[in-house]
Amino acid sequence: MGKSMLLLLLLGAFSLVFFQAQATVCMVCQSFKRGHCLVGKSNCTTKYSPGCRTRNFFIFSQTGIWVHNHTELDCSKACFAENMYFGSLKVSTFCCKGEDFCNRFHGQIVKKDIY
Numbered sequence: 001m002g003k004s005m006l007l008l009l010l011l012g013a014f015s016l017v018f019f020q021a022q023a024t025v026c027m028v029c030q031s032f033k034r035g036h037c038l039v040g041k042s043n044c045t046t047k048y049s050p051g052c053r054t055r056n057f058f059i060f061s062q063t064g065i066w067v068h069n070h071t072e073l074d075c076s077k078a079c080f081a082e083n084m085y086f087g088s089l090k091v092s093t094f095c096c097k098g099e100d101f102c103n104r105f106h107g108q109i110v111k112k113d114i115y
């Protein structure tokens with residue numbers, strides 16, 4: 001094996017360690033309400049940035065306000081912070097990284113949202 005080959009291998013090993021150090025553990029949950037996971041609690045690891053995703057689901061009520069229905073937590077390779085509207089359903093997305101389980105802090109805690 002040539003010296004440059006060895007150097008390349010070493011470099012590869014170092015970058016692997018580096019990326020692992022950069023990875024963030026995110027909370028996974030299918031139904032997160034008032035700070036607790038009710039359904040499908042797990043975790044996932046992402047090295048993408050910002051790869052921890054929080055999606056708050058709101059339903060437009062008859063009284064004209066958006067009422068929080070539930071929150072979903074997961075990992076995403078392409079997370080975009082945005083509000084999406086599907087008729088009377090609003091999905092509000094947050095992304096984060098760098099702190100393990102950071103996505104749980106973006107879950108909607110108050111029940112009502114007027115935006």
Ligand SMILES: *[C@@H]1O[C@H](CO)[C@@H](O)[C@H](O)[C@H]1NC(C)=O
Binds near residue numbers: 025042043
């Ligand atoms: C992630 O979940 C697994 C089980 O799915 C569990 O064993 C592990 O401890 C969890 N990791 C963290 C950091 O909570």
Ligand SMILES: *[C@@H]1O[C@H](CO)[C@@H](O)[C@H](O)[C@H]1NC(C)=O
Binds near residue numbers: 057059
């Ligand atoms: C609202 O939340 C319930 C679980 O509490 C879920 O079964 C239902 O699919 C959700 N509705 C929408 C429109 O996301």
